[in-house]
Amino acid sequence: MIAQLPGFQLGYDDSGDGLPVVFLHGFPHDRTLWTAQKASLASQVRCILPDLRGFGHSSTHGPFSVDQYADDVVGLMDHLGIERAAICGLSMGGYVAMAMWRRHADRIAAMVFCDTKATADSEEAKGRRDELIAVVKRDGARAIAEAQLDGMVGSTTRARRIEVVNGLRAMMGRQPVAGIIGALQALRDRPDSRETIGTITVPSLVVVGEEDSLTPIKEARAIAELLPAAARVRLEIIASAGHVPCLERPAATNHALSDFFATLSM
Numbered sequence: 001m002i003a004q005l006p007g008f009q010l011g012y013d014d015s016g017d018g019l020p021v022v023f024l025h026g027f028p029h030d031r032t033l034w035t036a037q038k039a040s041l042a043s044q045v046r047c048i049l050p051d052l053r054g055f056g057h058s059s060t061h062g063p064f065s066v067d068q069y070a071d072d073v074v075g076l077m078d079h080l081g082i083e084r085a086a087i088c089g090l091s092m093g094g095y096v097a098m099a100m101w102r103r104h105a106d107r108i109a110a111m112v113f114c115d116t117k118a119t120a121d122s123e124e125a126k127g128r129r130d131e132l133i134a135v136v137k138r139d140g141a142r143a144i145a146e147a148q149l150d151g152m153v154g155s156t157t158r159a160r161r162i163e164v165v166n167g168l169r170a171m172m173g174r175q176p177v178a179g180i181i182g183a184l185q186a187l188r189d190r191p192d193s194r195e196t197i198g199t200i201t202v203p204s205l206v207v208v209g210e211e212d213s214l215t216p217i218k219e220a221r222a223i224a225e226l227l228p229a230a231a232r233v234r235l236e237i238i239a240s241a242g243h244v245p246c247l248e249r250p251a252a253t254n255h256a257l258s259d260f261f262a263t264l265s266m
Contacts, residue, residue, distance in 0.1 A: 002057060005075045011057025012076060013049040016042030019109065019264055020085035022073060023049045024093025026115070026244070027183050028144055028175045030056030033090065036250035037257065045261050048085070050076055052096065054179020064182030066092075066190045070099035074107055086264065088112035088257070091215065091243065092183065098193040101200055110264050111204040111231075112257065115212050115243050117219035118226060120192040129188035136180050144180055145172035154211025154242030164247055197226040204231040205260040209241035209248065234260060 003010045013031060015038055023034040031049035038047040051058040052069050062068075073096065077085060086109050089097035094116025101108060121129065136144050149169055150158075157164050204227050208220035217237060227233040236256040238245035246253045 003076055003079045005072070005079060008053065008059035008061065008072075009057075010053070010059070010072060010076055011051040013038060013047070014080065016044070016046045018045045019261060020046045020048055020077075020080075020082045021261065022077070022085050022087050023047065024069075024073065024087065024089035024096050025049075025052065025055070026091030026093055027187060028055065028141070028148065028172050028180050029090075029244075030171060030175065032056075032171060033244065034246060037246055037254055040250070040254040041258060041261070044258060045086075048076070048080065048082075052093070052183075054182045055175050058179075060176045060178040060182075062182050064186045066095045066099040066186055067103060069096040069186065070103050073100060074104050077107060083107070084109040086110035086112065086261070088114065089116065090114035090246065091116050092187060095187070095190050095193070098196050099190075102193075102196050105199075108202055110202050110260075111200060112207065112260065113204070113220070113223050114207040115209055115215050115220070115245065116223070117215045118192070118194045118197050118223050119219075120190055121188055126188045129184045133181050133184050136177055136184075141175050141177055141180055142173040144175075145169050148172060151214045152243050153248060154209055154213075154240065156211060156240040157242060157248045161248065168244065168247060194226055197223055198228060200227055201230040203260075203264060204233045205256070206233060206235045207245065207253065207256055208235075208237055209243060209245040210237050210239045211242045212245075214243045 241248040
């Protein structure tokens with residue numbers, strides 16, 4: 001589906017009933033990252049899967065920032081008549097979720113942070129973002145897919161689930177160059193969110209793949225420790241998965257999410 005929002009269009013899926021849950025993909029993904037969750041969880045919650053600005057079927061023009069992504073998501077919620085939703089963000093989607101709490105906390109019923117971190121980029125990491133911008137300008141999206149692929153999946157997935165590796169390569173390789181560049185700039189310039197996380201008062205779940213090398217378990221634990229008691233935080237480590245457990249171990253990820261969403265409905 002396509003939502004015509006002020007100044008741009010946003011691709012999305014919307015299925016199921018109950019508590020609205022907005023699933024935010026990472027970089028450089030699109031909404032199909034969450035297909036297995038939509039299929040499994042739509043009988044329990046309303047699954048809303050947007051393509052962030054610049055990805056999938058969404059417009060590719062800027063401005064690009066985590067704050068703009070956050071405002072875009074709220075624009076989609078307004079379009080769909082949703083007052084409050086649980087926000088589930090993976091990696092870059094987690095940064096967008098943090099920006100949503102800073103800017104639109106009254107629209108959030110619960111938070112799920114998947115394979116993400118609270119800190120801003122170091123100077124070294126900012127330099128790597130700039131290097132990747134140069135790569136994609138020169139060689140296109142497929143070059144970014146190859147550059148990112150090893151860090152995206154865990155060793156178990158690489159060894160045993162080549163179909164997941166190939167599917168993720170194809171997803172990343174089809175993203176628009178303008179969206180990839182804009183997202184790299186947004187990631188590079190995003191603020192530190194540790195103070196933001198310390199103010200979250202809605203129920204929160206932190207999920208991380210056991211084999212995640214990009215945002216390892218220590219980053220997930222850091223978020224869990226920053227969340228206040230009011231967030232009633234839970235931490236779930238998905239065995240034999242890397243940076244995208246929703247693809248690598250969908251059944252285990254769905255179980256963790258389903259359990260958490262069940263506590264919200266109680």
